[in-house]
Amino acid sequence: MQTKRPFWKRSLFSSLFVLILLWTTTVEIADATPTAGGGQAQTEKGGFYWLPNDPEKVDEITQIFKEGQSIEELGLKPGKIQKRKGFKSLEEMRAADEKSTATYDANPGAPEMTTQGWQPPRFEYDYIRSVDECINNPASNTEEGWIKNHYAYCWTDIATYQIPRRCFLGICFYDGVQIRFTVLGYGSNHDRKARFTYFIDDILVTNPRLNGAKLKVDLLCEPKVNPGDCKPNPITPAEERTIAEWRNQHVGYKDFLSDAPDATDFNPDRIGYMEFWPQLTIKDPPRKFTRTIDGPKQTVRFDSATYMFAFPDQYFRHGAIFSKTNAVLNVPINDPQFSVLREAGEHWKHAMENPEETKPTVLGKKIPGALGDRPLTRMYTRRHPDEYAANRNKTRATCDREFRDEDRTGKQCDEFPFASTWEGSSTNGMDWFSVKLISKEANEAAGSWLGSWYAYDRILDGDYFYVRVRE
Structure with missing residues (x-):
C-alpha cells in the first residue's frame, strides 16, 4: 500500500519546482527595432x-x-x-562660433632677430x-x-x-x-x-x-x-x-x-x-x-584664405580648425625672450585696464580686448583698404596732435586696439582707442608678430579674439 505525502510536503515540492524553473529561465532579448528617426525602440530591458x-x-x-x-x-x-x-x-554658422563662451590661450613663440630684422x-x-x-x-x-x-x-x-x-x-x-x-x-x-x-x-x-x-x-x-x-x-x-x-x-x-x-x-x-x-x-x-x-x-x-601668410616665407593656404572657441593672445612681457614686445605690451595692458588715462582724453572711454570684455574683431586690411587707411590716418593725426612737443627720434606711434581690427581708432566710431610713442624696434616687432599670429591661428577677416598681457 502506497503512502501519500502530506499535502504541505506536496505543495512545498511544487513551489520549489516552480522557483527552480523560473530561476533557470534565461531572458532572451530580441533585436532592437529601428525607429523612424534612425534610433532604436528601447522597449526591452537593458x-x-x-x-x-x-x-x-x-x-x-x-x-x-x-x-x-x-x-x-x-x-x-x-x-x-x-x-x-x-x-x-x-x-548662422559664424554667428554660432561668435556666441561660444569657450576660449583658449594662444601662445605663439617670441619674435626672432635676423639679418632682415x-x-x-x-x-x-x-x-x-x-x-x-x-x-x-x-x-x-x-x-x-x-x-x-x-x-x-x-x-x-x-x-x-x-x-x-x-x-x-x-x-x-x-x-x-x-x-x-x-x-x-x-x-x-x-x-x-x-x-x-x-x-x-x-x-x-x-x-x-x-x-x-x-x-x-x-x-x-x-x-x-x-x-x-x-x-x-x-x-x-x-x-x-x-x-x-x-x-x-x-x-x-x-x-x-x-x-x-x-x-x-x-x-x-x-x-x-x-x-x-x-x-x-x-x-x-x-x-x-x-x-x-x-x-x-x-x-x-x-x-582657403589666401592671406594666411607670415613673413618672409610661411604660407598657410588651407586650413581646418575647431572653431567654437575664441583665442586669447598671450603677451608674456616679463619673459626675456619677449623683451622686444615689452613697450607695446605695457601700452596694450594700460589701455585695457585704465582707458581714461590714455590719449586721446575721452570721458567714459572704454577700450575693448580684455577677456571678460568685448573682443576685438580682425579686419583683413587688403579687403577693407579704405577702413584700414582711415584707422591709420586717424592714429597718425592723433599722435601728431598729442605728441607735437615731444622728441620722436627713433620712436613710432603705437595704437590699441590695432589698426587691423574693427575696433581701431576710426572704425570703432567713438574715439575709444589709445596712442603712445614707443621705440621703432618695438613697434615693428609687435606688428610683425601680430600679423604672423593671425596666420598661425587662422584668425580670418571678421573673427573675434582677445589680448592678455602677462607680467
Whole structure:
C-alpha cells in the first residue's frame, strides 16, 4: 500500500519546482527595432548608456554594474542617436562660433632677430598628445568637449552596455560591458582635412561570454554650408571588433576631407563647416541584441584664405580648425625672450585696464580686448583698404596732435586696439582707442608678430579674439 505525502510536503515540492524553473529561465532579448528617426525602440530591458560627468556617480554606477544590478534604475537614460538638421547659412554658422563662451590661450613663440630684422618664429602645432592629457582636463567630459586650441580637440566618456541574464519574479540580473571611449581631434594649417584618433580602454566585462560581443566605432559628419564640406576618407572606415579584439587593438582612425567651394564676394575665404560626432554600436549575437549610441556634436571650420601668410616665407593656404572657441593672445612681457614686445605690451595692458588715462582724453572711454570684455574683431586690411587707411590716418593725426612737443627720434606711434581690427581708432566710431610713442624696434616687432599670429591661428577677416598681457 502506497503512502501519500502530506499535502504541505506536496505543495512545498511544487513551489520549489516552480522557483527552480523560473530561476533557470534565461531572458532572451530580441533585436532592437529601428525607429523612424534612425534610433532604436528601447522597449526591452537593458541598453547602452553614457555615464554622467560626476566621478562619485560613476563609481556608484560601476559598483552596481559589477554586482549585476540595473544601472537604469539609477535614472540613467539610454543613449540616443543624433539628428541631422540639414544645411545652414554661412552667417548662422559664424554667428554660432561668435556666441561660444569657450576660449583658449594662444601662445605663439617670441619674435626672432635676423639679418632682415625682427621676424616671427616658425609655426608649430600644440596638439593634445595623449589620452591622459585629454581625460585630465575637466572640460573633456562636457557636452562641448575640450578645445585646447584651434587645432586640438578631445572628448571622453564611459559607455556601459547591459542586458538581463535572467529574471526572477520581476527582478533581473544583468551582464554587461563597460568601456572608456576617447577621441582626439587634429586640425590643420596646411589642408582642408580634420583627423581623429579614438581609443577604447578601461574595458570591464561581467560575463566572459561578452568578450565575443562586437563593438563598432565610427565618427559621422554632416555638411553645414556646402555639399562638399564633409567627405569621410575611405581609407579610414568604421572599425568593428570583438571586445576581446579591442583589448589587443584599442585604437582607430577617422579622417574627413572638405572640397573648397568657389570663391565669391559673399564667401571669399571659401569657408565650409561640418558637424561631427562619434557613434558606437554593440552587437550581442547570442541574445540577438543591438544597441547604438551617439556622442555629442562638435564643429570644424574649413577655409582657403589666401592671406594666411607670415613673413618672409610661411604660407598657410588651407586650413581646418575647431572653431567654437575664441583665442586669447598671450603677451608674456616679463619673459626675456619677449623683451622686444615689452613697450607695446605695457601700452596694450594700460589701455585695457585704465582707458581714461590714455590719449586721446575721452570721458567714459572704454577700450575693448580684455577677456571678460568685448573682443576685438580682425579686419583683413587688403579687403577693407579704405577702413584700414582711415584707422591709420586717424592714429597718425592723433599722435601728431598729442605728441607735437615731444622728441620722436627713433620712436613710432603705437595704437590699441590695432589698426587691423574693427575696433581701431576710426572704425570703432567713438574715439575709444589709445596712442603712445614707443621705440621703432618695438613697434615693428609687435606688428610683425601680430600679423604672423593671425596666420598661425587662422584668425580670418571678421573673427573675434582677445589680448592678455602677462607680467
